[in-house]
Amino acid sequence: MPQKKTRADGKRIRVLVAKPGLDGHDRGAKVIARALRDAGMEVIYTGLRQTPEMIAEAALQEDVDAVGLSILSGAHMALVPRVIQLLRSNGQDKVRVFLGGIIPDEDVPKLKELGVAGIYGPGSHTQKIIDDIRNAVGQAA
Amino acid sequence: MQLHRSALEGDRLALARLLTEIENDTQAGQEALNAVFKRTGKAHLVGVTGAPGTGKSSLVNQLAQYYRKPPTGEQPRRVGIVAVDPSSPFTGGAVLGDRIRMRELSGDNGVFIRSMATRGSLGGLAAATAGVVQALDAAGYDLIFIETVGSGQVEVEVAKLAHTVLVVDAPGMGDDVQAIKAGILEIADILVLNKADRPGVESAERALLGMLKLGHPTKRVVHHGLAGEVPAADAELAAANEWIPPIRRTIATEGQGIPELAAAIAGHRLHLERSGDWQRRDLARLQNEVEDLLRSQLMERWRDQVDERVYNSVMEEMLGRKLSPRQAAAALLNGRKAS
Numbered sequence: 384m385p386q387k388k389t390r391a392d393g394k395r396i397r398v399l400v401a402k403p404g405l406d407g408h409d410r411g412a413k414v415i416a417r418a419l420r421d422a423g424m425e426v427i428y429t430g431l432r433q434t435p436e437m438i439a440e441a442a443l444q445e446d447v448d449a450v451g452l453s454i455l456s457g458a459h460m461a462l463v464p465r466v467i468q469l470l471r472s473n474g475q476d477k478v479r480v481f482l483g484g485i486i487p488d489e490d491v492p493k494l495k496e497l498g499v500a501g502i503y504g505p506g507s508h509t510q511k512i513i514d515d516i517r518n519a520v521g522q523a524a
Numbered sequence: 525m526q527l528h529r530s531a532l533e534g535d536r537l538a539l540a541r542l543l544t545e546i547e548n549d550t551q552a553g554q555e556a557l558n559a560v561f562k563r564t565g566k567a568h569l570v571g572v573t574g575a576p577g578t579g580k581s582s583l584v585n586q587l588a589q590y591y592r593k594p595p596t597g598e599q600p601r602r603v604g605i606v607a608v609d610p611s612s613p614f615t616g617g618a619v620l621g622d623r624i625r626m627r628e629l630s631g632d633n634g635v636f637i638r639s640m641a642t643r644g645s646l647g648g649l650a651a652a653t654a655g656v657v658q659a660l661d662a663a664g665y666d667l668i669f670i671e672t673v674g675s676g677q678v679e680v681e682v683a684k685l686a687h688t689v690l691v692v693d694a695p696g697m698g699d700d701v702q703a704i705k706a707g708i709l710e711i712a713d714i715l716v717l718n719k720a721d722r723p724g725v726e727s728a729e730r731a732l733l734g735m736l737k738l739g740h741p742t743k744r745v746v747h748h749g750l751a752g753e754v755p756a757a758d759a760e761l762a763a764a765n766e767w768i769p770p771i772r773r774t775i776a777t778e779g780q781g782i783p784e785l786a787a788a789i790a791g792h793r794l795h796l797e798r799s800g801d802w803q804r805r806d807l808a809r810l811q812n813e814v815e816d817l818l819r820s821q822l823m824e825r826w827r828d829q830v831d832e833r834v835y836n837s838v839m840e841e842m843l844g845r846k847l848s849p850r851q852a853a854a855a856l857l858n859g860r861k862a863s
Contacts (some may be wrong), residue, residue: 394548395616395641420617425641430624437630441623444637446540474537 576674648679
Protein backbone atom coordinates (compact mmCIF):
# COMPACT_ATOMS: atom_id res chain seq x y z
CA MET A 384 0.00 0.00 0.00
CA PRO A 385 1.20 3.55 -0.63
CA GLN A 386 2.47 5.23 2.52
CA LYS A 387 0.41 7.88 4.22
CA LYS A 388 2.08 11.20 4.65
CA THR A 389 2.47 11.83 8.35
CA ARG A 390 2.18 15.39 9.58
CA ALA A 391 4.63 14.81 12.38
CA ASP A 392 7.42 14.45 9.82
CA GLY A 393 7.28 18.20 9.38
CA LYS A 394 8.98 19.21 12.61
CA ARG A 395 12.70 19.89 12.36
CA ILE A 396 15.15 21.19 14.94
CA ARG A 397 16.12 24.72 13.94
CA VAL A 398 19.44 26.10 15.19
CA LEU A 399 20.94 29.55 14.75
CA VAL A 400 24.73 29.45 14.40
CA ALA A 401 26.31 32.85 14.91
CA LYS A 402 29.66 34.45 15.56
CA PRO A 403 29.31 37.41 17.90
CA GLY A 404 32.11 39.89 18.43
CA LEU A 405 35.03 40.86 16.31
CA ASP A 406 37.21 37.83 15.67
CA GLY A 407 37.13 36.71 12.06
CA HIS A 408 37.73 32.99 12.33
CA ASP A 409 34.57 31.21 11.31
CA ARG A 410 35.92 27.81 10.36
CA GLY A 411 34.69 26.24 13.59
CA ALA A 412 31.23 27.71 13.17
CA LYS A 413 31.04 26.41 9.61
CA VAL A 414 32.14 22.91 10.65
CA ILE A 415 29.40 22.89 13.28
CA ALA A 416 26.81 24.22 10.83
CA ARG A 417 27.69 21.45 8.41
CA ALA A 418 27.64 18.75 11.12
CA LEU A 419 24.22 19.84 12.34
CA ARG A 420 22.94 19.88 8.78
CA ASP A 421 24.16 16.32 8.31
CA ALA A 422 22.32 15.42 11.51
CA GLY A 423 19.09 16.55 9.85
CA MET A 424 18.76 19.94 11.51
CA GLU A 425 17.95 23.22 9.82
CA VAL A 426 20.80 25.61 10.52
CA ILE A 427 20.40 29.33 10.06
CA TYR A 428 23.91 30.64 9.57
CA THR A 429 24.34 34.37 10.07
CA GLY A 430 28.05 34.83 9.52
CA LEU A 431 30.67 37.00 11.18
CA ARG A 432 30.62 40.01 13.48
CA GLN A 433 27.12 39.76 14.84
CA THR A 434 26.05 41.91 17.75
CA PRO A 435 24.02 40.25 20.54
CA GLU A 436 21.06 42.33 19.34
CA MET A 437 21.37 40.95 15.81
CA ILE A 438 21.60 37.40 17.13
CA ALA A 439 18.55 37.75 19.36
CA GLU A 440 16.54 39.31 16.56
CA ALA A 441 17.45 36.53 14.11
CA ALA A 442 16.64 33.89 16.75
CA LEU A 443 13.22 35.47 17.18
CA GLN A 444 12.32 35.84 13.52
CA GLU A 445 13.49 32.31 12.76
CA ASP A 446 11.80 30.82 15.85
CA VAL A 447 14.80 28.60 16.54
CA ASP A 448 15.05 25.90 19.19
CA ALA A 449 18.72 26.55 19.96
CA VAL A 450 21.45 29.12 19.42
CA GLY A 451 25.09 28.14 18.89
CA LEU A 452 27.68 30.85 19.51
CA SER A 453 31.30 30.60 18.43
CA ILE A 454 33.70 32.94 20.23
CA LEU A 455 37.48 32.87 19.95
CA SER A 456 38.23 36.43 21.01
CA GLY A 457 37.95 36.07 24.78
CA ALA A 458 34.95 38.36 24.90
CA HIS A 459 32.55 35.59 25.91
CA MET A 460 31.93 36.93 29.42
CA ALA A 461 30.64 40.16 27.87
CA LEU A 462 28.77 38.71 24.88
CA VAL A 463 27.12 35.53 26.16
CA PRO A 464 25.23 37.07 29.12
CA ARG A 465 23.94 39.80 26.81
CA VAL A 466 22.64 37.28 24.26
CA ILE A 467 20.90 35.25 26.97
CA GLN A 468 19.39 38.36 28.52
CA LEU A 469 18.04 39.53 25.15
CA LEU A 470 16.59 36.11 24.33
CA ARG A 471 14.78 36.12 27.68
CA SER A 472 13.48 39.65 27.36
CA ASN A 473 12.11 38.72 23.92
CA GLY A 474 10.16 35.87 25.49
CA GLN A 475 12.39 33.11 24.14
CA ASP A 476 13.12 31.52 27.52
CA LYS A 477 13.09 28.03 26.07
CA VAL A 478 15.78 28.64 23.48
CA ARG A 479 18.90 26.76 24.57
CA VAL A 480 22.29 28.42 24.14
CA PHE A 481 25.43 26.47 23.24
CA LEU A 482 28.93 27.90 23.17
CA GLY A 483 32.04 26.88 21.29
CA GLY A 484 35.51 28.32 21.00
CA ILE A 485 38.30 29.16 23.41
CA ILE A 486 36.68 29.30 26.83
CA PRO A 487 38.98 29.15 29.92
CA ASP A 488 38.00 26.52 32.48
CA GLU A 489 37.43 29.04 35.24
CA ASP A 490 34.68 30.75 33.19
CA VAL A 491 32.74 27.54 32.59
CA PRO A 492 30.82 27.39 35.91
CA LYS A 493 29.79 31.03 35.63
CA LEU A 494 28.55 30.54 32.07
CA LYS A 495 26.62 27.39 33.00
CA GLU A 496 25.04 29.27 35.87
CA LEU A 497 23.91 31.93 33.41
CA GLY A 498 22.08 29.22 31.51
CA VAL A 499 24.51 28.07 28.82
CA ALA A 500 23.45 24.50 28.00
CA GLY A 501 26.81 23.24 26.69
CA ILE A 502 30.37 24.50 26.20
CA TYR A 503 32.72 22.94 23.66
CA GLY A 504 36.42 23.66 23.24
CA PRO A 505 38.87 22.49 20.59
CA GLY A 506 38.74 18.74 19.99
CA SER A 507 35.07 18.37 20.88
CA HIS A 508 33.24 15.67 18.98
CA THR A 509 30.47 16.92 16.74
CA GLN A 510 28.37 13.86 17.61
CA LYS A 511 28.42 14.89 21.28
CA ILE A 512 27.23 18.39 20.33
CA ILE A 513 24.47 16.95 18.13
CA ASP A 514 23.31 14.63 20.93
CA ASP A 515 23.37 17.43 23.47
CA ILE A 516 21.28 19.71 21.25
CA ARG A 517 18.76 16.96 20.57
CA ASN A 518 18.45 16.19 24.27
CA ALA A 519 18.24 19.82 25.27
CA VAL A 520 15.40 20.63 22.89
CA GLY A 521 13.63 17.46 23.94
CA GLN A 522 13.78 15.64 20.65
CA ALA A 523 16.21 12.79 21.12
CA ALA A 524 16.25 10.96 17.80
CA MET B 525 -5.70 29.56 19.24
CA GLN B 526 -4.55 33.08 20.10
CA LEU B 527 -1.30 32.91 18.17
CA HIS B 528 -2.59 34.43 14.94
CA ARG B 529 -4.40 37.23 16.80
CA SER B 530 -1.21 38.28 18.58
CA ALA B 531 0.72 37.94 15.32
CA LEU B 532 -1.69 40.24 13.51
CA GLU B 533 -1.47 42.76 16.33
CA GLY B 534 2.25 43.11 15.78
CA ASP B 535 3.69 40.57 18.24
CA ARG B 536 6.80 39.46 16.35
CA LEU B 537 7.44 36.36 18.45
CA ALA B 538 3.84 35.23 17.91
CA LEU B 539 4.29 35.78 14.18
CA ALA B 540 7.52 33.75 14.18
CA ARG B 541 5.81 30.90 16.04
CA LEU B 542 2.83 31.06 13.70
CA LEU B 543 5.18 30.72 10.73
CA THR B 544 6.65 27.60 12.35
CA GLU B 545 3.18 26.08 12.74
CA ILE B 546 2.45 26.86 9.09
CA GLU B 547 5.78 25.47 7.96
CA ASN B 548 5.17 22.25 9.89
CA ASP B 549 1.65 22.06 8.45
CA THR B 550 0.14 21.50 11.88
CA GLN B 551 -3.56 21.71 12.56
CA ALA B 552 -2.99 24.97 14.42
CA GLY B 553 -1.16 26.35 11.39
CA GLN B 554 -3.93 25.30 9.01
CA GLU B 555 -6.63 26.83 11.21
CA ALA B 556 -4.67 30.06 11.58
CA LEU B 557 -4.33 30.34 7.79
CA ASN B 558 -8.10 29.91 7.46
CA ALA B 559 -8.61 32.63 10.04
CA VAL B 560 -6.21 35.19 8.57
CA PHE B 561 -7.05 34.60 4.91
CA LYS B 562 -9.59 37.43 4.75
CA ARG B 563 -6.79 39.86 5.68
CA THR B 564 -4.55 38.78 2.81
CA GLY B 565 -4.35 40.05 -0.75
CA LYS B 566 -2.94 43.50 -0.04
CA ALA B 567 0.79 42.82 -0.29
CA HIS B 568 2.83 43.10 -3.45
CA LEU B 569 4.63 39.76 -3.77
CA VAL B 570 7.97 40.05 -5.52
CA GLY B 571 9.77 36.83 -6.45
CA VAL B 572 13.54 36.87 -6.79
CA THR B 573 15.12 33.97 -8.61
CA GLY B 574 18.26 33.13 -10.55
CA ALA B 575 21.29 30.87 -10.54
CA PRO B 576 23.30 30.35 -7.33
CA GLY B 577 25.76 33.15 -6.72
CA THR B 578 24.15 35.76 -8.95
CA GLY B 579 23.51 37.97 -5.91
CA LYS B 580 19.85 37.41 -5.06
CA SER B 581 20.26 37.91 -1.30
CA SER B 582 22.42 41.01 -1.71
CA LEU B 583 19.85 42.45 -4.08
CA VAL B 584 16.97 41.77 -1.69
CA ASN B 585 19.03 43.37 1.08
CA GLN B 586 19.49 46.53 -0.99
CA LEU B 587 15.89 46.68 -2.19
CA ALA B 588 14.58 46.26 1.35
CA GLN B 589 16.80 49.12 2.55
CA TYR B 590 15.54 51.26 -0.32
CA TYR B 591 11.89 50.66 0.58
CA ARG B 592 12.60 51.32 4.26
CA LYS B 593 14.20 54.69 3.46
CA PRO B 594 12.57 55.70 0.20
CA PRO B 595 13.25 59.02 -1.52
CA THR B 596 11.49 61.98 0.04
CA GLY B 597 7.77 62.07 -0.44
CA GLU B 598 7.20 58.33 -0.25
CA GLN B 599 6.09 56.33 2.75
CA PRO B 600 8.46 53.65 4.02
CA ARG B 601 7.04 50.21 3.26
CA ARG B 602 6.95 47.30 5.67
CA VAL B 603 9.06 44.58 4.12
CA GLY B 604 8.76 40.83 4.59
CA ILE B 605 11.43 38.51 3.23
CA VAL B 606 11.05 34.76 2.77
CA ALA B 607 14.37 33.21 1.77
CA VAL B 608 14.38 29.59 0.65
CA ASP B 609 17.45 27.36 0.61
CA PRO B 610 17.61 23.64 -0.23
CA SER B 611 17.22 20.75 2.22
CA SER B 612 19.60 17.83 1.90
CA PRO B 613 17.81 15.00 0.10
CA PHE B 614 19.70 12.52 2.29
CA THR B 615 19.42 13.85 5.83
CA GLY B 616 16.68 16.48 5.50
CA GLY B 617 19.03 18.98 7.13
CA ALA B 618 19.83 22.37 5.66
CA VAL B 619 22.14 25.32 6.01
CA LEU B 620 20.14 28.50 5.47
CA GLY B 621 22.61 31.26 4.72
CA ASP B 622 20.66 34.08 3.11
CA ARG B 623 20.73 36.22 6.25
CA ILE B 624 24.50 36.62 5.89
CA ARG B 625 23.87 39.17 3.15
CA MET B 626 21.07 40.93 5.02
CA ARG B 627 22.84 42.17 8.15
CA GLU B 628 22.01 45.82 7.42
CA LEU B 629 18.32 45.04 7.91
CA SER B 630 18.84 44.05 11.53
CA GLY B 631 17.33 46.27 14.19
CA ASP B 632 14.49 47.50 11.96
CA ASN B 633 11.04 46.56 13.21
CA GLY B 634 9.59 47.21 9.77
CA VAL B 635 11.44 44.21 8.34
CA PHE B 636 10.78 40.53 9.02
CA ILE B 637 13.10 37.92 7.53
CA ARG B 638 12.30 34.23 7.59
CA SER B 639 14.54 31.47 6.21
CA MET B 640 12.93 28.29 4.93
CA ALA B 641 14.32 24.96 3.81
CA THR B 642 12.69 23.30 0.79
CA ARG B 643 11.95 20.11 2.79
CA GLY B 644 11.80 17.94 -0.30
CA SER B 645 9.91 20.28 -2.60
CA LEU B 646 11.20 20.81 -6.08
CA GLY B 647 10.49 23.95 -8.05
CA GLY B 648 12.59 26.37 -6.00
CA LEU B 649 10.20 26.96 -3.09
CA ALA B 650 9.00 24.99 -0.06
CA ALA B 651 5.48 23.55 0.09
CA ALA B 652 4.65 25.95 2.93
CA THR B 653 6.08 29.08 1.30
CA ALA B 654 2.67 30.21 0.06
CA GLY B 655 1.23 29.91 3.57
CA VAL B 656 4.14 31.76 5.15
CA VAL B 657 3.70 34.56 2.61
CA GLN B 658 -0.03 34.74 3.39
CA ALA B 659 0.70 35.11 7.10
CA LEU B 660 3.18 37.93 6.46
CA ASP B 661 0.64 39.59 4.16
CA ALA B 662 -2.05 39.39 6.83
CA ALA B 663 0.39 40.76 9.42
CA GLY B 664 0.69 43.94 7.39
CA TYR B 665 3.93 43.52 5.45
CA ASP B 666 2.99 45.28 2.25
CA LEU B 667 5.99 44.31 0.19
CA ILE B 668 7.10 40.68 0.40
CA PHE B 669 10.21 39.36 -1.29
CA ILE B 670 10.28 35.65 -2.00
CA GLU B 671 13.82 34.54 -2.66
CA THR B 672 14.02 31.09 -4.25
CA VAL B 673 16.81 28.57 -3.96
CA GLY B 674 19.60 29.14 -6.44
CA SER B 675 17.73 28.07 -9.53
CA GLY B 676 18.80 26.42 -12.72
CA GLN B 677 16.26 26.24 -15.47
CA VAL B 678 13.05 24.68 -14.33
CA GLU B 679 12.53 26.05 -10.83
CA VAL B 680 9.65 28.25 -11.85
CA GLU B 681 7.16 27.75 -9.00
CA VAL B 682 7.78 31.32 -7.88
CA ALA B 683 5.98 32.57 -10.99
CA LYS B 684 2.79 30.99 -9.67
CA LEU B 685 3.16 32.71 -6.31
CA ALA B 686 4.52 36.20 -7.01
CA HIS B 687 2.96 39.21 -8.72
CA THR B 688 6.32 40.36 -10.03
CA VAL B 689 9.25 38.06 -10.77
CA LEU B 690 12.83 39.33 -10.89
CA VAL B 691 15.20 36.95 -12.64
CA VAL B 692 18.75 37.76 -11.60
CA ASP B 693 21.59 37.04 -13.99
CA ALA B 694 25.25 37.96 -13.89
CA PRO B 695 27.99 38.21 -16.50
CA GLY B 696 29.73 34.97 -17.32
CA MET B 697 26.83 32.63 -16.52
CA GLY B 698 26.77 31.01 -19.96
CA ASP B 699 26.54 31.71 -23.65
CA ASP B 700 23.52 33.02 -25.51
CA VAL B 701 22.11 29.54 -26.07
CA GLN B 702 21.32 29.54 -22.34
CA ALA B 703 19.20 32.60 -22.92
CA ILE B 704 16.97 31.00 -25.56
CA LYS B 705 16.27 27.83 -23.61
CA ALA B 706 12.83 27.55 -22.11
CA GLY B 707 12.30 27.92 -18.40
CA ILE B 708 13.47 30.49 -15.98
CA LEU B 709 13.98 33.45 -18.34
CA GLU B 710 10.42 33.06 -19.59
CA ILE B 711 8.97 33.83 -16.18
CA ALA B 712 10.85 37.12 -15.78
CA ASP B 713 8.83 40.32 -15.41
CA ILE B 714 12.08 42.19 -14.84
CA LEU B 715 15.53 40.97 -15.76
CA VAL B 716 18.28 42.06 -13.41
CA LEU B 717 21.84 41.98 -14.64
CA ASN B 718 23.71 42.06 -11.38
CA LYS B 719 27.48 42.40 -10.88
CA ALA B 720 27.38 44.88 -13.75
CA ASP B 721 30.95 45.97 -12.98
CA ARG B 722 32.23 42.57 -14.11
CA PRO B 723 33.69 41.96 -17.55
CA GLY B 724 31.25 40.45 -20.02
CA VAL B 725 28.31 42.58 -18.97
CA GLU B 726 27.80 43.87 -22.52
CA SER B 727 27.56 40.43 -24.08
CA ALA B 728 25.34 39.15 -21.26
CA GLU B 729 22.97 42.06 -21.83
CA ARG B 730 23.03 41.49 -25.56
CA ALA B 731 22.06 37.83 -25.04
CA LEU B 732 19.16 38.80 -22.78
CA LEU B 733 18.00 41.50 -25.18
CA GLY B 734 18.12 39.06 -28.05
CA MET B 735 15.99 36.64 -26.10
CA LEU B 736 13.46 39.38 -25.32
CA LYS B 737 13.28 40.47 -28.94
CA LEU B 738 12.44 36.95 -30.05
CA GLY B 739 9.63 36.92 -27.52
CA HIS B 740 8.31 40.34 -28.50
CA PRO B 741 9.42 40.80 -32.12
CA THR B 742 7.57 43.96 -33.00
CA LYS B 743 7.31 45.70 -29.68
CA ARG B 744 10.80 46.86 -28.93
CA VAL B 745 12.13 49.98 -30.62
CA VAL B 746 15.85 50.01 -31.20
CA HIS B 747 17.20 53.50 -30.84
CA HIS B 748 20.95 53.62 -31.15
CA GLY B 749 22.08 50.10 -31.67
CA LEU B 750 22.10 47.41 -29.04
CA ALA B 751 24.38 48.99 -26.48
CA GLY B 752 22.47 52.26 -26.52
CA GLU B 753 19.05 50.68 -26.40
CA VAL B 754 17.04 52.25 -23.63
CA PRO B 755 14.02 50.39 -22.29
CA ALA B 756 10.87 52.46 -22.53
CA ALA B 757 10.20 54.74 -19.59
CA ASP B 758 8.59 52.85 -16.76
CA ALA B 759 5.31 54.73 -17.01
CA GLU B 760 5.15 54.06 -20.72
CA LEU B 761 5.85 50.38 -20.11
CA ALA B 762 3.13 50.23 -17.52
CA ALA B 763 0.58 51.77 -19.84
CA ALA B 764 1.20 49.38 -22.71
CA ASN B 765 -1.10 46.41 -23.19
CA GLU B 766 1.79 44.02 -23.18
CA TRP B 767 4.51 44.11 -20.56
CA ILE B 768 7.97 43.76 -22.06
CA PRO B 769 10.43 42.77 -19.36
CA PRO B 770 12.94 45.58 -18.90
CA ILE B 771 16.59 44.82 -18.15
CA ARG B 772 18.13 46.64 -15.20
CA ARG B 773 21.84 46.63 -14.44
CA THR B 774 22.78 46.59 -10.77
CA ILE B 775 25.80 46.28 -8.53
CA ALA B 776 24.06 44.98 -5.43
CA THR B 777 27.11 45.09 -3.16
CA GLU B 778 27.33 48.86 -3.73
CA GLY B 779 23.64 49.63 -4.08
CA GLN B 780 24.04 50.83 -7.66
CA GLY B 781 21.00 50.64 -9.90
CA ILE B 782 18.63 49.96 -6.98
CA PRO B 783 16.40 53.07 -7.42
CA GLU B 784 16.06 52.22 -11.12
CA LEU B 785 15.15 48.63 -10.25
CA ALA B 786 12.60 49.83 -7.69
CA ALA B 787 11.09 52.07 -10.38
CA ALA B 788 10.72 49.07 -12.68
CA ILE B 789 9.02 47.11 -9.88
CA ALA B 790 6.62 50.02 -9.31
CA GLY B 791 6.03 50.19 -13.06
CA HIS B 792 5.16 46.52 -13.20
CA ARG B 793 2.73 46.87 -10.32
CA LEU B 794 1.03 49.75 -12.11
CA HIS B 795 0.82 47.64 -15.25
CA LEU B 796 -0.73 44.75 -13.31
CA GLU B 797 -3.36 47.02 -11.80
CA ARG B 798 -4.25 48.80 -15.04
CA SER B 799 -4.38 45.71 -17.20
CA GLY B 800 -6.37 43.61 -14.76
CA ASP B 801 -3.47 41.19 -14.44
CA TRP B 802 -3.32 41.79 -10.67
CA GLN B 803 -6.68 40.02 -10.26
CA ARG B 804 -5.84 37.43 -12.88
CA ARG B 805 -2.60 36.50 -11.13
CA ASP B 806 -4.35 36.48 -7.78
CA LEU B 807 -6.95 34.09 -9.13
CA ALA B 808 -4.36 31.90 -10.84
CA ARG B 809 -2.33 31.70 -7.64
CA LEU B 810 -5.29 30.74 -5.50
CA GLN B 811 -6.55 28.27 -8.08
CA ASN B 812 -3.15 26.66 -8.10
CA GLU B 813 -3.23 26.40 -4.32
CA VAL B 814 -6.71 24.89 -4.31
CA GLU B 815 -5.71 22.37 -6.96
CA ASP B 816 -2.66 21.33 -4.95
CA LEU B 817 -4.86 20.82 -1.90
CA LEU B 818 -7.46 18.92 -3.91
CA ARG B 819 -4.80 16.69 -5.37
CA SER B 820 -3.41 15.68 -2.00
CA GLN B 821 -6.84 15.37 -0.37
CA LEU B 822 -8.32 13.31 -3.19
CA MET B 823 -5.28 11.07 -3.02
CA GLU B 824 -5.79 10.64 0.71
CA ARG B 825 -9.49 9.98 0.28
CA TRP B 826 -8.79 7.35 -2.37
CA ARG B 827 -6.16 5.79 -0.11
CA ASP B 828 -8.64 5.52 2.74
CA GLN B 829 -11.17 3.56 0.72
CA VAL B 830 -9.01 1.36 -1.50
CA ASP B 831 -9.11 -2.37 -0.70
CA GLU B 832 -5.63 -3.54 0.17
CA ARG B 833 -6.15 -6.96 -1.47
CA VAL B 834 -7.27 -5.32 -4.69
CA TYR B 835 -4.27 -3.04 -4.54
CA ASN B 836 -1.87 -5.94 -4.07
CA SER B 837 -3.40 -8.08 -6.80
CA VAL B 838 -3.26 -5.20 -9.28
CA MET B 839 0.40 -4.60 -8.38
CA GLU B 840 1.11 -8.29 -8.96
CA GLU B 841 -0.55 -8.26 -12.37
CA MET B 842 1.44 -5.20 -13.28
CA LEU B 843 4.69 -6.82 -12.21
CA GLY B 844 3.76 -9.83 -14.34
CA ARG B 845 3.34 -7.41 -17.26
CA LYS B 846 -0.36 -8.23 -17.61
CA LEU B 847 -1.35 -4.64 -16.88
CA SER B 848 0.44 -1.46 -17.88
CA PRO B 849 0.77 1.25 -15.20
CA ARG B 850 -2.03 3.17 -16.90
CA GLN B 851 -4.30 0.10 -16.91
CA ALA B 852 -3.38 -0.56 -13.27
CA ALA B 853 -4.35 2.99 -12.31
CA ALA B 854 -7.65 2.59 -14.16
CA ALA B 855 -8.34 -0.71 -12.40
CA LEU B 856 -7.65 0.85 -9.01
CA LEU B 857 -9.76 3.93 -9.70
CA ASN B 858 -12.72 1.94 -10.99
CA GLY B 859 -12.76 -0.05 -7.79
CA ARG B 860 -12.26 -3.52 -9.22
CA LYS B 861 -13.37 -6.30 -6.89
CA ALA B 862 -10.78 -8.49 -5.21
CA SER B 863 -10.08 -11.52 -7.38
